[in-house]
Amino acid sequence: MELAVSVRGLRKDFATVQAVKGVDLDVNSGEVLALLGPNGAGKTTIVEILEGYQTASGGDVSVLGLDPRHDRRRMLERVGIVLQETAVEQFLTVREVLRRRGAYYPHPRDADTVIDLVGLSDKAGARVRTLSGGLQRRLDLGLALIGDPELLFLDEPTTGFDPNALREAWEIVRHLIGEGRSVLLTTHYMDEAQVLADRVAVISKGVIVATGTPDSIGGRDTGTATIRFVLPEQASDVSELGLSSSHLTVSPVDGRRMVEVETGSPTSLLHSLTSWAMAHGIELEGLEVARPSLEDVYLSLTAEDTE
């Protein structure tokens, strides 16, 4: 498959720190890749190297087959960038700001189409300074789209949003994804990666520590599952149930005995558990099977960073 972004052995050294220590990363054409990591892990440095704002200390990067430093202008004609902070001319209207930006591109989209796309139709003639922060951020997305880019860089696009604005922004971004653009998104919100990304790359201290789909990353789908239930009164001890697991704990909760079993083969364990319950005609209270959440995986992968 054609690669929208290709990164090989990327390094970036600052005077006192190594911000990026040998990163390999691909964004396939038409794919949304979320680069997930705590503040200071190197996300923004990587994206700014791809956008051509910073030079790499080592390694190879290619964006739409171009070198972001040497072919910067040609690359920028095909790329849309949303930076962390919004800064738009305050005294122009929404439509004027989009038309002004459109004039920089060889094949701009129609300003009013983009205005509809980001849901600013009733604000098209309003001056930017009269828009709320959330609406200005939508305009920012619109500005990134006016040149009809093949690839979008979204650098922490929703930091500081309230939950409503967050849902709205995700809705818009999902709509854009539907148009078949490639997207490289950086975020430190797990749920954002879960909702928007086809693939997630977790970065910690300048190194990619895991990549995969949001559902499988870090062995989420194949790793240990946790089974919980309340030990029925009919059973005097948990050993009566005949569960074969070494990771089994019983803890009293509100006068009841809560059982928690960690297992690599939840199917067979559930089978023995439910067979026992059926044989005794017992409904198991509070029965649940849980996979580690993306957040659990992320926290364990980046544990050293957040200690």
Place this chain on the structure above:
Amino acid sequence: MKSLRIVVSELWYQQLAYWRNPVSAFFTFFMPVMFLVIFASLYGNAHYDNSSLRLDQYFIPGIMTFGVISACYTNLAITLSTQREQGILKRFRGTPLPPWAYMVVTVLNSVLRALLLVAITLGVGVAFYHFDFPSRAFAPLVMVVVLGSATFCALGVAVTVLIPNADAAPAVVNGVYLPLMFISGTFFPLSSSSVLAKIALYFPIRPFILSSFNTLDPRLATSSINAAWLYNLAIWLVVALVFSIRRFTWLPRRRS
């Protein structure tokens, strides 16, 4: 052709944005006029250097240069460093707009404002204060104003390199400008034998004032300008230009 179209479009939108902020526009254009009215009433019918020349003929060109320097040097330095720190310049660098085009348009805007200020200052002088504007002075004055605008625009861009953050911009900009403005004799004539006036001749403000004053001097039959003053402005222009090209930055300074 494409570049020209971008420059025209960009110029239009920058002008539009500028005039829609009337408070800022009002003070830019009102201040030189206010100074003119104040100094005209302070000086009354005083004469220049014990000669027959009324003092208005000196300080009105002086205030004109003040307007040009405000519009070019002060305005440009503060605007560019604020835009740099707010990330506006960084955003422009993330689009295919060529950096030179953005800079050319921003400078052109300052020059347009400077020309408008020159017209207003001299116009008010002629209309209300009997300022004598010899018609032969027109062409040389345009040349002096264009050279002065270019030099002070280049200096405005260059000084942003010395500005560490947006809060410091007015302090740095005025800290360089105001002392030189006074020792250059912007609002009142200096004795040419004074030490300060001699020092001021090495900087660009005094040569700009003297060139403007000489060009407009009604006692002279021709607009003769001392070539040394023009060389001075040209040298500062080249130095500031080279310095700017080598050192100007588009990204905010790292906050550490």
